[in-house]
Amino acid sequence: MHRDLSEPHTKGEVLIVEDTPASLKLLSDLLTDAGYDVRQAPNGELALWTAQSRPPELILLDIRMPGIDGFEVCRRLKQSPELRQVPVIFLSAQHDTDDKVRGFALGAVDFIAKPFQAEEILARTDAHVRLGRAQHALAQERATLEQRVAERTAELAREIEQRRANEEFMRLSSQVFEATRDAIVVTDPEARIVATNPAFTQISGYSRDEVLGKNITMLHAGEQDAANLAVMAQAMGRSGHWSGELLARRKNGETYPGLLSASSLRNGAGEVTNHVALFLDITERKAEQHLIDFLSHHDALTGLPNRLLARQRFEQSLANARREGRCVAVMCLDLDRFRSINDSYGHEVGDKALQVVSHFLTDSVREGDIVTRQGGDEFQIVVQDDAQLGATMALAQKILAGLRRELVIDGQQITVTASIGIAVSPLDGNSFDELLRNADTALYRAKETGRDNYAFFTERMDAEIRDKLAIQSQLRGAIARDEFEVHYQPQMCLRSGRLAGAEALLRWNNAVLGRVPPNRFIPLAEEYGLVNSIGDWVLESVCAQIRVWQDQGLGDVKVSVNLAAGQFANDATVPYVESTLRRYGLAPSCLGLEITEGTVMGDPDKAVAALHRLKDIGVSISLDDFGTGYSSLGYLKRFPIDTLKIDKSFVDDVTTSANDAAIALSVISLAHNLNMQVIAEGVETREQVQFLTERGCDEMQGYFFSRPVSAGEFTELLRERRNLFDV
Numbered sequence: 001m002h003r004d005l006s007e008p009h010t011k012g013e014v015l016i017v018e019d020t021p022a023s024l025k026l027l028s029d030l031l032t033d034a035g036y037d038v039r040q041a042p043n044g045e046l047a048l049w050t051a052q053s054r055p056p057e058l059i060l061l062d063i064r065m066p067g068i069d070g071f072e073v074c075r076r077l078k079q080s081p082e083l084r085q086v087p088v089i090f091l092s093a094q095h096d097t098d099d100k101v102r103g104f105a106l107g108a109v110d111f112i113a114k115p116f117q118a119e120e121i122l123a124r125t126d127a128h129v130r131l132g133r134a135q136h137a138l139a140q141e142r143a144t145l146e147q148r149v150a151e152r153t154a155e156l157a158r159e160i161e162q163r164r165a166n167e168e169f170m171r172l173s174s175q176v177f178e179a180t181r182d183a184i185v186v187t188d189p190e191a192r193i194v195a196t197n198p199a200f201t202q203i204s205g206y207s208r209d210e211v212l213g214k215n216i217t218m219l220h221a222g223e224q225d226a227a228n229l230a231v232m233a234q235a236m237g238r239s240g241h242w243s244g245e246l247l248a249r250r251k252n253g254e255t256y257p258g259l260l261s262a263s264s265l266r267n268g269a270g271e272v273t274n275h276v277a278l279f280l281d282i283t284e285r286k287a288e289q290h291l292i293d294f295l296s297h298h299d300a301l302t303g304l305p306n307r308l309l310a311r312q313r314f315e316q317s318l319a320n321a322r323r324e325g326r327c328v329a330v331m332c333l334d335l336d337r338f339r340s341i342n343d344s345y346g347h348e349v350g351d352k353a354l355q356v357v358s359h360f361l362t363d364s365v366r367e368g369d370i371v372t373r374q375g376g377d378e379f380q381i382v383v384q385d386d387a388q389l390g391a392t393m394a395l396a397q398k399i400l401a402g403l404r405r406e407l408v409i410d411g412q413q414i415t416v417t418a419s420i421g422i423a424v425s426p427l428d429g430n431s432f433d434e435l436l437r438n439a440d441t442a443l444y445r446a447k448e449t450g451r452d453n454y455a456f457f458t459e460r461m462d463a464e465i466r467d468k469l470a471i472q473s474q475l476r477g478a479i480a481r482d483e484f485e486v487h488y489q490p491q492m493c494l495r496s497g498r499l500a501g502a503e504a505l506l507r508w509n510n511a512v513l514g515r516v517p518p519n520r521f522i523p524l525a526e527e528y529g530l531v532n533s534i535g536d537w538v539l540e541s542v543c544a545q546i547r548v549w550q551d552q553g554l555g556d557v558k559v560s561v562n563l564a565a566g567q568f569a570n571d572a573t574v575p576y577v578e579s580t581l582r583r584y585g586l587a588p589s590c591l592g593l594e595i596t597e598g599t600v601m602g603d604p605d606k607a608v609a610a611l612h613r614l615k616d617i618g619v620s621i622s623l624d625d626f627g628t629g630y631s632s633l634g635y636l637k638r639f640p641i642d643t644l645k646i647d648k649s650f651v652d653d654v655t656t657s658a659n660d661a662a663i664a665l666s667v668i669s670l671a672h673n674l675n676m677q678v679i680a681e682g683v684e685t686r687e688q689v690q691f692l693t694e695r696g697c698d699e700m701q702g703y704f705f706s707r708p709v710s711a712g713e714f715t716e717l718l719r720e721r722r723n724l725f726d727v
């Protein structure tokens with residue numbers, strides 16, 4: 001309820017408290033006339049109420065009044081916070097000193113003695129109103145000042161708090177810079193190093209002083225990782241930030257993978273002031289990652305690839321195999337009665353056995369083959385092979401034989417056998433899962449047939465392969481066991497009607513396999529590398545037999561011997577033929593060599609040279625199966641061949657098929673044009689004989705004249721000089 005005195009519009013507002021109406025009027029009129037705003041109160045209670053309702057600037061207070069007197073009014077005024085400052089002038093009798101003392105004690109500012117003197121009243125009123133106003137203004141100014149001081153103090157306190165917070169932040173930043181495990185490198189805009197932290201020294205091996213002022217690229221691995229560095233430089237130029245992996249180099253020259261986060265700092269004008277690089281040595285993290293990758297792709301017990309990785313590699317193998325026209329075989333291998341190993345020796349030994357087996361398998365396969373384990377005692381092997389599946393079979397046998405040998409684990413001997421199921425792509429499927437499923441089916445068959453065994457998924461293949469395997473194992477000892485015999489098929493000269501010679505045909509009679517036709521075992525002998533020793537044996541037998549016939553006076557019989565592709569390609573064949581003829585004292589004209597069209601056309605240039613070497617010995621050469629392949633006439637001219645042999649397949653229908661007749665005829669005229677002889681094989685009927693005779697064929701052989709017969713029977717033929725045309 002303070003009045004606003006900033007712009008006083010009266011001389012002052014005065015409350016006059018006087019119980020004597022005449023005095024009250026006198027004072028009131030006097031002051032009103034003097035320009036004061038006057039309020040009146042005739043007793044103490046009203047005085048307090050009036051003052052309370054709006055504080056005056058001055059109170060003229062009579063002391064003696066009925067009810068509460070002036071002293072009490074003054075005392076109460078001084079107790080009121082709103083009115084305490086209002087100056088009080090007591091109105092009292094002239095000489096009452098006690099009143100004055102008491103009045104001043106209560107806070108009065110002055111006394112006006114009765115009877116009133118107008119000038120005194122006006123002077124004192126004026127003085128105290130002015131004084132009050134001055135004091136009020138002073139108080140207001142002080143309050144404003146105090147408020148400003150308080151505001152400034154608060155502002156300063158805030159500034160101090162802000163500065164303290166900044167300092168705390170700086171202290172924290174510097175602690176972070178010092179204590180962080182990330183290396184921090186700060187450079188100027190030209191990438192020259194201006195600051196580093198201790199982690200940088202720890203990671204790179206460089207002290208701060210060693211790198212200050214140097215270009216930050218000195219910390220990079222260089223050439224090996226140039227591409228990444230270029231990517232980073234580009235990103236920094238574009239966006240001012242890059243994070244990723246870089247290969248860094250330590251002071252000792254060692255490189256290490258770092259995880260880097262680089263940023264450019266800019267000033268208010270947007271210019272780059274610094275670059276900051278944070279990086280971590282992630283060598284260990286990488287190693288852990290590799291381990292995790294390894295474990296997620298490998299079996300933890302054996303370290304072999306797991307199904308996931310095996311499938312990936314299988315896909316590659318299959319793609320390669322398709323490109324090269326090869327096969328991919330998938331084997332499922334299961335250790336027989338493995339549970340009993342666990343039961344008898346404990347799981348620890350069982351685990352070790354699995355590890356030993358996995359090493360053994362890994363050592364047994366060829367590079368590029370894949371061995372995997374998919375838990376338990378089951379292993380899978382992916383084998384790259386050709387259509388003959390020789391490598392697959394050899395591997396299966398090698399594994400079975402190798403495992404059969406006793407394994408030594410922790411000093412204990414453990415016998416392990418295995419069963420193997422095999423499926424082959426493309427015949428048995430083209431996906432890893434399908435082949436595994438089929439190999440698994442084959443595995444059950446291998447187990448059913450007595451374990452320690454292998455089986456193919458396709459039964460036909462299984463039978464074929466078993467058959468091949470049996471031939472292979474029997475063929476090895478066939479010469480030693482004297483199981484071979486040479487039969488001779490007469491070859492007739494059509495002009496003279498006489499026996500011109502014979503073709504030597506090999507016969508194999510094996511105790512286990514019985515009679516095996518040469519068409520079956522010769523290609524396998526080629527495959528297993530046995531054809532040279534067998535061929536040598538045939539040549540030796542034939543030469544020995546010719547020697548016998550000559551010694552028996554049965555004439556110069558000319559015998560044609562079949563030369564296998566392996567023999568033809570073998571450099572040792574020519575010297576062997578030569579030395580054998582010499583050993584038996586035979587003229588080379590006694591011997592003919594039959595080479596198939598397929599053999600010479602494989603590599604015709606090489607064949608020309610090889611044929612010349614044979615021809616130089618003096619033996620005659622005939623080209624077998626002529627017409628079945630694709631002989632180039634150009635080469636035929638260059639081959640030093642004596643005789644073309646019309647294949648049985650043309651002879652068969654020579655009298656019934658115009659085509660075959662035309663072919664036979666062409667072969668005959670071609671041979672004659674090239675100064676070669678013609679012999680037809682597989683002649684079975686009189687009509688064929690007649691047809692070929694009429695067309696000028698020189699010689700013939702076939703069941704019409706005689707089947708291939710033993711040396712003994714052929715000796716009889718020679719001796720009797722039987723006319724075979726009359727059969």
Ligand SMILES: Nc1nc2c(ncn2[C@@H]2O[C@@H]3COP(=O)(O)O[C@H]4[C@@H](O)[C@H](n5cnc6c(=O)[nH]c(N)nc65)O[C@@H]4COP(=O)(O)O[C@H]3[C@H]2O)c(=O)[nH]1
Pocket residue numbers: 489504505506517518519522535538561562563564594624625681682683684701702703704708
């Ligand atoms: N149906 C029928 N067949 C007839 C007739 N006349 C002959 N043959 C058979 O036809 C084959 C002819 O022999 P090749 O074309 O040289 O074909 C031979 C030859 O390529 C190969 N061979 C036989 N002996 C040897 C040998 O000592 N060394 C080599 N490298 N290969 C041999 O085995 C093949 C088959 O020989 P073989 O089974 O003895 O079969 C022989 C023979 O027994 C006939 O009128 N009708």
